[in-house]
Amino acid sequence: MAELAGTTDILDGPRARGAFLLRVLMEPPWALEIAEDAPLTVVAVLTGGFWLRCADRAPQQLVAGDVLLVRGATRYLLSDEPTTAPDIHIGPGQACSGTDGRDLSEELATGVRAWGNDAAGRDTMLVASYPQEVQLGTVLAAALPRIAVVNAAESPLLPVLVAEAARDALGQEAVLDRILDVVLISVVRDWAAEAPAGLAGLRVVTDPAVAEAVRLIKAEPSRAWTVDELAAAAGVSRSVLARRFQAVVGVPPIGYLAQWRLSLAADLLRDTRRTLASVSREVGYGGPFSLSAAFKKAYGVSPAAYRSEVSA
Known part of the structure; x- marks a missing residue:
């Protein structure tokens, strides 16, 4: 366990x-x-x-x-x-x-x-x-x-x-x-x-380098992470992290960062007190327009439509 x-x-x-x-x-x-x-x-x-x-x-x-x-x-x-x-x-x-x-x-x-x-x-x-x-x-x-x-x-x-x-x-x-x-x-x-x-992708738990990269992404999703920065923090080379991350998680580190940002945005949008601009900043997008484009591509609806649905 x-x-x-x-x-x-x-x-x-x-x-x-x-x-x-x-x-x-x-x-x-x-x-x-x-x-x-x-x-x-x-x-x-x-x-x-x-x-x-x-x-x-x-x-x-x-x-x-x-x-x-x-x-x-x-x-x-x-x-x-x-x-x-x-x-x-x-x-x-x-x-x-x-x-x-x-x-x-x-x-x-x-x-x-x-x-x-x-x-x-x-x-x-x-x-x-x-x-x-x-x-x-x-x-x-x-x-x-x-x-x-x-x-x-x-x-x-x-x-x-x-x-x-x-x-x-x-x-x-x-x-x-x-x-x-x-x-x-x-x-x-x-x-x-x-x-x-x-365990397939859940091997991330037992791979310290990948686990550290995932932890950093979740701790600072708004940061403009590069694979080089994540690899240095995890104590491995860029190529090693890229290869192991892809094998364990199924996507490259930056692809995972993008997915996590959108998942976090979906959670934050449930709070109707938050503006789209503040959500965009918190999850690392330059502004509402860039977040809206990525969110609609992933979820099939705009952030505003998604908020209306989950708040109904």
Whole structure:
């Protein structure tokens, strides 16, 4: 556990915005063929269970308490039994159709953020997807494998997320986004603790030079850091830091600095007392226009629109 001491800080990246959440309620027999393209999909088994089937992997049974993490455009099957043929296809954008091609999105809707072949089904799960990779944070996006299974995940806020998913109240989307971030961090922490050999990007915790560079960036995000300055402070050469940072984090040091600045800006924008100019200065942008351009490219909306959404 000593190696994971810095994981909480390293995982300070997820910033969901408009995440997709759905309670899926299924009664056997059932099988879903999933070809979604979200950067990250989280599937938490609530009751009953299912079998996971995908290429290059033996069928695996998941039961209540287990959580499945799927990165990117990975095709996989979830079913009540390992031999059940899929009768529902889930495609990009959560579009769902039957074997005859008809749209099942509305046909199988059973309530607020609820969908399935039986509202009282034996097998239930919560499905959540992050729509953009920038919302995961650079380190986390680089760390996770294509598919990860976390058995008996300990996430105290998961029941809260399930309960809130069934509500349709003012500002509910923002509430769900924030809870989902915490649930994801706790699940990834459990995964890292159980599979230390597969930490991938989380190796930043055990690489002192990279860890120091990350610490400096987070301590002074407004500073115009260069790779040379970060390397000198970390006690290694420029080329060594650049190579190790890229291998561990998945992006160059300056790319990580840019991502962290935007994540921090997203947090600061929640405080309506702050002006865009003050936020720009605090995160190292020359002014509101340069921050607005970078923020819109990353998040798909302007800082002002983002503030309106999260403050609603």
